[in-house]
Amino acid sequence: xxxxxxxxxxxxxxxxxxxxxxxxxxxxxxxxxxxxxxxxxxxxxxxxxxxxxxxxxxxxxxxxxxxxxxxxxxxxxxxxxxx
Amino acid sequence: xxxxxxxxxxxxxxxxxxxxxxxxxxxxxxxxxxxxxxxxxxxxxxxxxxxxxxxxxxxxxxxxxxxxxxxxxxxxxxxxxxxxxxxxxxxxxxxxxxxxxxxxxxxxxxxxxxxxxxxxxxxxxxxxxxxxxxxxxxxxxxxxxxxxxxxxxxxxxxxxxxxxxxxxxxxxxxxxxxxxxxxxxxxxxxxxxxxxxxxxxxxxxxxxxxxxxxxxxxx
Numbered sequence: 414x415x416x417x418x419x420x421x422x423x424x425x426x427x428x429x430x431x432x433x434x435x436x437x438x439x440x441x442x443x444x445x446x447x448x449x450x451x452x453x454x455x456x457x458x459x460x461x462x463x464x465x466x467x468x469x470x471x472x473x474x475x476x477x478x479x480x481x482x483x484x485x486x487x488x489x490x491x492x493x494x495x496x
Numbered sequence: 497x498x499x500x501x502x503x504x505x506x507x508x509x510x511x512x513x514x515x516x517x518x519x520x521x522x523x524x525x526x527x528x529x530x531x532x533x534x535x536x537x538x539x540x541x542x543x544x545x546x547x548x549x550x551x552x553x554x555x556x557x558x559x560x561x562x563x564x565x566x567x568x569x570x571x572x573x574x575x576x577x578x579x580x581x582x583x584x585x586x587x588x589x590x591x592x593x594x595x596x597x598x599x600x601x602x603x604x605x606x607x608x609x610x611x612x613x614x615x616x617x618x619x620x621x622x623x624x625x626x627x628x629x630x631x632x633x634x635x636x637x638x639x640x641x642x643x644x645x646x647x648x649x650x651x652x653x654x655x656x657x658x659x660x661x662x663x664x665x666x667x668x669x670x671x672x673x674x675x676x677x678x679x680x681x682x683x684x685x686x687x688x689x690x691x692x693x694x695x696x697x698x699x700x701x702x703x704x705x706x707x708x709x710x711x712x713x714x715x
Contacts, residue, residue: 422651423524425658430527437527438519445523449531484539488584491591492630 504561507554510568514551517575521647525582533589540585543578547571576643580636583650587629590657594622597664601671604678609670621660628653 423434430437430445431452437445488494503511526540550571554564606615632653636646664671 418648418651418655421655425655426524426528430524430531432527434524437524442523442526445527446530446535449527450535453531484581484584488588488633491588492626492633494630494633 502557503554503564507561507564507568510565511551511554514568514572514575517572518547522575522579522582525579529582529585533585537585539581540578543574543581546574547578550574573641580643580646580650583632583647583654586654587632587650587657590625590654590661591629594625594657594660601675604671604674606671606674608674608677609667614667614670618660618663621656621663625653625656625660628656 426437427434430449432445432448526536529540530536548571550567553567606618609615628649632646632649635649636643639645
């Protein structure tokens with residue numbers, strides 16, 4: 414079960430980032446960052462022209478922005494977790 | 497003599513393990529955050545600075561081995577925290593995406609999608625994802641100080657949210673049709689309201705005239 418989750422999670426990372434896991438782990442983070450920037454710019458272009466993604470609030474694009482602050486507090490507030 | 501060369505084998509081994517975790521666990525977690533949310537969020541940067549600072553203190557000469565190992569333990573604590581932060585950022589982003597979807601479709605009758613099966617299933621999948629996220633957070637608190645044990649539950653929550661988004665994407669066509677239907681219905685309602693307004697105005701004028709004529713003849 415644990416391995417299956419780990420495998421699915423690794424596959425998710427590879428699919429979302431667009432690079433093999435080994436490459437993400439081994440290459441300089443800066444190179445991964447450059448790859449992501451290029452890929453996101455390309456997908457933004459594709460998303461607006463694709464007729465199959467003609468529904469509002471395209472979930473393929475990013476929404477959130479974490480500017481600063483305490484992640485735990487933000488998380489608890491969002492998911493309604495109280496001590 | 498260089499400081500690095502006097503670090504004991506145990507300290508060197510601990511440093512090696514720390515950076516293995518950095519490469520194999522943290523870097524992929526950061527990559528997925530940078531792909532979907534934003535480039536290097538400030539809280540992540542703060543934690544990474546803390547990791548680096550503790551490691552840097554291992555290169556100050558003249559300390560006991562226990563002090564060096566303590567610094568590495570602290571660095572490891574920050575590395576676990578920042579990895580968990582990445583998972584939490586992902587979950588918050590997913591939460592916002594589902595909320596944005598709901599807001600965007602608040603005026604569309606989603607019960608029209610997939611013969612009425614879309615909305616209940618979406619509600620169920622989203623409920624599961626939220627429950628898993630809450631469970632992961634509680635699991636993290638329970639696992640203290642071994643917070644690494646919470647990684648698996650956060651991964652389960654992220655995968656549950658992926659199922660929600662996948663489900664929405666799979667119904668893109670049905671959603672587009674429901675949206676068209678909503679637009680058509682709004683247009684029809686507007687046309688009906690306009691006709692009603694015109695007819696009311698004509699009838700109002702007519703009856704007004706009729707009443708004035710009748711009162712003229714009567715009085």
